[in-house]
Amino acid sequence: MLGDRYLLVILTIANLYAVLAMSWDILAGYAGQVSFGHAAFFGLGAYTSAFLYLHYIANPWLTMLLGGAAAVLLSLVIGGTCMRLRGVYLALLTMAVALVLGDMAVILSPITGGENGLPLTTVFASTMNAYYSSLVFMLVSLVTLIGISKSRMGLMFKAIREDEDAAKSLGIDTFRYKLAAFVVSAFFAGVAGAFYGHFIQIVVPSYFSLNVSFYAILMPVMGGIGTIMGAVLGAYILQLLEESVRGSAQYALLLEALIFVLILRFAPSGLLHIVRHGFVRFHSRNRVREV
């Protein structure tokens, strides 16, 4: 029995991380906007939901959606400031935002509970219940995001990723679509964060940590960037990894970071091609060999 419950916990977390990973993928893998601070959305969603649940709104599902909404607001600010930004600037900006929010979570302790965070009461009838909810959530997100990726919007995303200037010259409103990508991405990441908070019943500053942002990138990289499904795969692989090194969380982290570096360094051209092809346009010098 205990073993089963543990498995359910792992799978629930995998589902939630999958949504985080998918949200990163639609933004980076499809629209080419690489965020190094996706934890900002995850954490903001979590804190918003937790705060509202604790003080104002009894319905956790509503607070989760509002968590997503809060993340969307943040994405509008970030997206709004990042219009002509090259990859480097966006990466640094998003990293900085996540960092600052993490600091703020500690500083604004009357609201956020400081280092100790916000403890939450159970909202799920059982672990099984939580698992099924997370599964539904993950599947709904999966279908929605795949739907978006295959839609006209998704096509616009890819056009922007491949060559933003060319896209603009074709009359595509890149501003609007980039913003849309941010909004969609942030929403799912925010709700995932909120759900996660309610599941493990505590929301702490580490929701904003670099580690979380790293996972948001790692999962799609492992599973295959720009595929949405790959993000889900990556999420499950990550949980598998974590379980296989059970006993030492620190070894798991190191292993994950090493795998990440190795994939980036030696990835088969297929994966690397997607990565490079999506990012190559940011390179200032046009070298023939890149094409």
Next chain:
Amino acid sequence: MDEVISAILVYGTLWGATYSLLALGLTLIYGVGKIVNLAHGAFIMLSAYFFYYFLVLGGVNYVASFLLAILCVIALAVLMYVLAIHPIRQSEMSVLTITFGLGLVFQYVILLTFGPLSKSVPYIFSGTMTFLGTTVETQFASVIIAFVISCALLSLFLSRFKVGKAVRAVAQDGEAAEAFGISTFRIYILTMGIAAALAGVASVLVAPTYALFPGMGWEPMVTVFAILIFGGLGSIKGTILASFILGYTRNAVSLVFSPAYGPVVALVVLIAVILVRPSGIFGRGV
């Protein structure tokens, strides 16, 4: 009120010097190779830990520990460049992402080796000094000397020495430099080493005033990048100027409002620069 102004000036200057040392190397690497090294924060962290390792755990004397720590960081930087960055240097985003991963690798290795609890390093210079009515620890004040010496050496190196001129050549036009027989590979390695060394010196000098922990490098690095962008990626003058401006600003905010708002200053500067003039003060254009 006078004390506050004096404190802002004195501490701001010292911070400006510290940030300059941390940032100069990075701007050099970018100027020369268009490389954005997100593992730079890790080097800041590593030099402090190496120093801790030699001095506290190894029982080696101050000077030797200092030198060894710097040498280790340089070696690691070069190794990292050769194995991980050079092969994929054409794609800026790939370099960005892989150095991000490497920064994490270093952090987790240190976490495993030394544990999560913070460490402290003993002071090299003891006592305090007073400038303009503000008292600072001599240890921290030593940064300004390191800064002045480093600037002098760097400037000399880049203008008088053949290798230094080669560095400038590669920064101007890497392909043309290659055509003239300059090995850009060697220049990249040299620049990486210089960057690591400068950051290492600043880090070790300031280390005794801080608690060391594995994740300590990221926040300073984000500030450094804000400086870099503010001053203009690749511009040495811009970097130094931006370092001091940020140093004073951050200090003013810390002293007037709260030290906790330090990182926020960097973020605000970053956003402001990106919105108004992404190429920075002395930038060469985005």
